[in-house]
Amino acid sequence: GAGVSQSPSNKVTEKGKDVELRCDPISGHTALYWYRQSLGQGLEFLIYFQGNSAPDKSGLPSDRFSAERTGGSVSTLTIQRTQQEDSAVYLCASRGLRTDTQYFGPGTRLTVL
Amino acid sequence: GDSVTQMEGPVTLSEEAFLTINCTYTATGYPSLFWYVQYPGEGLQLLLKATKADDKGSNKGFEATYRKETTSFHLEKGSVQVSDSAVYFCALSYMNYGGSQGNLIFGKGTKLSVKP
Numbered sequence: 001g002a003g004v005s006q007s008p009s010n011k012v013t014e015k016g017k018d019v020e021l022r023c024d025p026i027s028g029h030t031a032l033y034w035y036r037q038s039l040g041q042g043l044e045f046l047i048y049f050q051g052n053s054a055p056d057k058s059g060l061p062s063d064r065f066s067a068e069r070t071g072g073s074v075s076t077l078t079i080q081r082t083q084q085e086d087s088a089v090y091l092c093a094s095r096g097l098r099t100d101t102q103y104f105g106p107g108t109r110l111t112v113l
Numbered sequence: 114g115d116s117v118t119q120m121e122g123p124v125t126l127s128e129e130a131f132l133t134i135n136c137t138y139t140a141t142g143y144p145s146l147f148w149y150v151q152y153p154g155e156g157l158q159l160l161l162k163a164t165k166a167d168d169k170g171s172n173k174g175f176e177a178t179y180r181k182e183t184t185s186f187h188l189e190k191g192s193v194q195v196s197d198s199a200v201y202f203c204a205l206s207y208m209n210y211g212g213s214q215g216n217l218i219f220g221k222g223t224k225l226s227v228k229p
Contacts, residue, residue: 033216043202043219056214091157093217100145100164100208100215104157 002026004105006092012111013082021077021108025094032075033095033102034067038088046090049075082112115140119203119220126193126227134188134223136177136203144205146170146179146186147217151200160188160201164208193227200224 005024013019025032034046045059049069060066064082069075079086089109093102120135138146148160148170161170166181175190186203203220 031215035217042221043204043217045216045218048214048216050214056216059216093157095215100206101159101162102215102217103159104149106156 004092004094004103006090006105006108008108009106010109010111012113014113015084016081018078018080019082019110021079021090021110023075023077023092023094023105025073025075025092026096026103027073029094029096029103030072031095031097031102032069033093034075034077035091035093036061036088037091037107041088043091046077079110082110084112086110087112115144115205115218117203117205117218117220119201119223121221121223122200123224123226126225128195128227128229129192130227132188132190132193132197132225134201134203134225136186136188136220138184138186138203138205140184140205142207144207146177147204147206148175148177148186148188149202149204149219151202151222153199157202193225195227195229198225198227 007022030051032049047067048056064080067077089107091107092105095102116139145164147162149157150160161172163170163179169178200222202222204217206217
């Protein structure tokens with residue numbers, strides 16, 4: 001079946017602009033995660049959604065970052081007033097119920113000029 | 114807090130050489146342990162995992178054993194191929210089916226290059 005998909009694959013933006021990154025998880029997966037991969041910080045957890053429960057936002061680096069998940073499926077990560085330090089690859093992963101294996105999408109490479 | 118430490122790279126080996134990538138962890142509980150691999154230009158893929166002490170995960174000729182006494186999960190392969198060239202990430206997570214979030218905590222990654 002289809003894996004996790006993300007769009008766009010690349011995004012170049014100017015400092016101060018807002019960006020939206022999209023994730024389509026594997027159908028039926030109730031858990032969805034966002035991670036950030038950057039040269040300086042490695043792979044960092046950002047936010048977690050499980051079904052209709054309130055998300056765990058403990059990994060978000062600042063209040064410029066937010067995410068939502070509509071209908072328990074597609075998720076959007078929004079970064080407001082982008083800064084150069086936001087440049088990174090943003091990865092989405094999904095997980096089925098009663099398993100600990102996460103499946104990752106190809107990522108969105110964000111470059112803030 | 115919980116953390117994962119893996120050996121710095123890059124690691125360069127000749128084809129058919131033996132591979133070890135060291136990984137140690139610090140954990141407050143009893144996590145599951147994972148190795149993920151990222152091939153050039155591709156996304157992260159699960160390579161193998163182990164969910165409890167003394168479990169051995171294996172896949173594609175790679176192996177790692179969950180060692181609670183040494184808090185380690187070293188990745189090994191007896192004979193590497195050029196196609197194994199990639200970045201390898203060690204990670205841990207907690208899975209409590211009652212509601213734990215299960216987010217992965219990653220090491221910094223080790224880049225492996227295998228020369229023919």
